[in-house]
């Protein structure tokens with residue numbers, strides 16, 4: 317319910333007040349007040365969580381789910397959304413493209429015409445209303461409305477055009493910038509076997525974990541990483557690591573196949589341990605990980 321309210325509804329007047337009341341009703345017995353919703357996620361996490369492991373997890377999840385760790389007013393979002401999202405990761409079986417495909421099929425089932433690989437050049441505006449688009453020189457008139465998911469800068473400045481916008485919207489569109497983001501890149505590896513973390517000697521279950529944070533020893537290091545990335549500084553290496561094929565083996569390459577050398581695979585993959593002798597790998601970036609097999613990208 318809380319997620320639905322926050323994610324699927326446009327902002328409304330009095331939203332902050334409603335969120336503050338919700339925060340107080342949910343966490344009041346822990347001493348949290350509605351005013352806490354106005355804090356930054358970092359501040360409220362530090363106030364509520366003592367354990368360094370939980371702090372690190374909450375910092376990481378906050379930025380993963382798009383709540384800037386130092387953004388004032390976002391503690392309410394952190395408190396009403398994050399605790400319910402931990403451990404609720406979902407994976408599109410077969411890879412993310414299956415989701416797009418399912419959506420496409422659902423569109424066809426409802427009689428939608430899809431035109432692919434066609435760049436929209438302009439949104440046609442008449443009497444202050446968007447009434448169609450021009451794509452590859454062809455006009456498409458809308459019967460009800462024009463909906464776009466192109467980014468705001470492109471939509472407003474390029475497609476609609478400054479001449480159709482009030483000066484304030486032109487200024488806002490020009491000043492729009494993506495971020496802050498802590499994601500610099502997402503490498504995907506095609507592995508012959510599941511990771512074998514050195515910390516598995518303390519808890520073997522770590523090797524079966526879908527999402528693992530590696531590279532930070534303390535919450536402070538995690539915060540440093542996030543703030544460096546927000547500020548455009550390349551942080552010390554660390555990452556959140558997903559091993560999707562632990563949960564969806566259909567993404568793993570068949571035993572004996574090789575990933576393309578020197579390229580990133582679109583999906584991290586796990587392959588059962590080989591029993592027979594192995595031929596030379598195309599690229600080797602990992603070291604021997606115990607037993608007879610080595611890890612490769």
Ligand SMILES: Cc1cc2nc3c(=O)[nH]c(=O)nc-3n(C[C@H](O)[C@H](O)[C@H](O)COP(=O)(O)OP(=O)(O)OC[C@H]3O[C@@H](n4cnc5c(N)ncnc54)[C@H](O)[C@@H]3O)c2cc1C
Nearest residue numbers: 433434435436437438451464465466467470475499501502
């Ligand atoms: C590296 C990375 C990892 C992510 N991981 C996850 C994840 O694990 N889970 C999750 O939920 N979210 C994830 N996200 C976020 C998620 O992918 C985005 O939030 C989501 O795709 C946004 O959807 P959208 O439809 O708004 O925009 P987009 O997916 O960007 O779609 C916009 C589309 O419009 C097209 N387009 C743009 N301009 C034009 C034009 N002029 N004419 C015609 N077409 C045009 C683009 O080609 C694109 O296909 C990730 C994002 C990134 C970048």
